[in-house]
Amino acid sequence: MMCRSGRQQEPHDADGSALDAAFAAVLEDSAEELYENAPCGYLSTLMDGTIAKINATLLDWLGLEREAVVGRTRFTDLLTVGGKLYHETHFAPLLRMQGEVSGIALEVKQAGGGRIPVLVSSMVKHGSTGDPLLIRTTVFDARDRRAYEEELLRRRQAAEEARRQAEEARRQAEADRARLQDALAVLQRSLLPDTLAAVPGMEAAAYYHTASPDRLGGDFYDVFPVDAKRFAFFLGDVCGKGPEAAAVTSLTRYTLRAAALHDATPVAALSTLNTVLYDRYSAGGDPRYCTAVFGTLEPDPSTGRVTVRLASGGHPPVVVLRADGTADYVPTPGGLLVGILPSAPLAAATTVLAPGDTLLLYTDGLTEARTGEDRTSLYGEEALLAFATEHAGASPQAVIEALTGLLDGFGDGLDDDVALLALGVPASDHPTRTER
Amino acid sequence: MNLLKITTRSATTGPVLEIFGDLDYAGAPELRELVAGLTLRPGQLLILDLGGMEFCDSSGITALIAARSHAHAARADIALAAVPANTLRILGIIGLDQVFTLLPDSGPAAGP
DSSP, rough: HHHHHHHHHHHHHHHHHHHHHHHHHHSOOOHOOOOOHHHEEEEEEETTTTEEOHHHHHHHHOOOOOOTTTOOBBBGGGBHHHHHHHIIIIIIIHEEEEEEEEEEEEEETTTTSEEEEEEEEEEEEOOSSSSEEEEEEEEOHHOOOOOOHHHHHHHHHHHHHHHHHHHHHHHHHHHHHHHHHHHHHHHHHTTSSSSOOOOOEEEEEEEOOSTTTTSSSEEEEEEEEOOOSSOOOOEEEHHHHHHHHHEEEEHHHHHHHHHHOOOOHHHHHHHHHHHHHHTTTTTGGGOOOEEEEEEEEEEEEETEEEEEEEEEEEEOOOOEEESSOOOOEEOOOOOOOOTSSSSOOOOEEEEOOTOOEEEEEEEEHHHHHHETTSSEEEEEHHHHHHHHHHHHTOOOOHHHHHHHHHHHHGGGOOSSSSSEEEEEEEEEEEEOOOOO | OOOEEEEEEEETTEEEEEEEEEEEETTTHHHHHHTTOOOOOOOOOEEEEEEEEEEEOOHHHHHHHHHHHHHHHHOOOEESSSSSSHHHHHHHHHTTGSSSSSOOOOSSOOOO
């Protein structure tokens, strides 16, 4: 190791003479030569600023002859108006106070009318008695540096502009999204009643769970008066989601309302809807359909009982919660999806609600909710019947609130819209229910 | 998610489509296109074998209805074979169990 490193020193010695020659050439460069042609400007002034000495480099930058400068002009005469002002207000006072100032950015005028950005440093030379004698000043050409700084500034401005544009685009996208959601919310509300019609001697409550705020739901319900004695209600589920489903929902809702005014018999109203949907969609090869329950309520003021006549087209059976704490489905087997065949079989049923009884309508988002640890089981009609039995005797509002809690408990097992509608006859004497 | 797979074979009664996987929003268009391209002769029976179907949503139901329309337009008939229990339950609720002929399987002996 030692030997090898010793040998490595040898080439240096061999090149030594060439290096020495180069050094000698530099050292021959006299101090005077260095002063005159240094890569910066030098000048010395009297304390009043009169230029006493100036180097060739600076004269070259200024485009001036030595004779025109020395003894005839002051340093400040070389500066632009702005530079002169800055010199008088900052540079000179600082120099008087500290005896030196370094790296101040100023601009000097050229004879041709141009200007050069420079960095100026000055130092006061004192005599042996401590009196200030003269000022020595160096002037560095800052053109390249200024150009670099301007380039940096331009880049930064460009970056800021790009950031501003990106921010603007993001704001615009957010605004568009908000507008779209507002529009969707308005459309969604147009598919559902603002308020349920007040049915004399009855209470009604409804709830709509939207699976996704971005997508229009396909579930619908309504309660409205038909004539002096009867009210009608319906609840259903259009196949699919989004704008296409919403268009079907809208057509369905207004068709049923209009059909009810013509003939409120439940089977007749749903048959009209079937014909309308079939002619509009399925006949043209684009099957769109819904499941629906349509019914009428006919309160009997003398008994406080309400006769319910209903028809179902492919919809899960409705539940009746009785005042005595029982609950049952009202079977409507054989009713077909509304809108797929020119003439659909529809199932009719009748029930009577006594005080304390509540009729519950729901869409299959409720019974098809996935439950269990691995979300593979369905909530199902049996569980719903058990839940209904537990709440039998409760008011429509209380039943809906309990079901809302049930839906919340499904968490991500609930991925469909759910519409709920409860219609009940208030208990006449509000008996206290015994908890089971 | 189980990707939809459909195989086609010919029986003496007519074409048999065997459906495997999920007949859902993603898969249903495939069945609809395949059925739309089928040439059926009057009196033939189109059988959709659902024995391997794992899931069917409302898009799938729509595809089944579209298949029925296609068969009837050609004056042919349609039947669903080996319908899984859960789908059978849904078909019962929406009344389609009376609209479709249901077969236990799509074997050679199968017929309406």
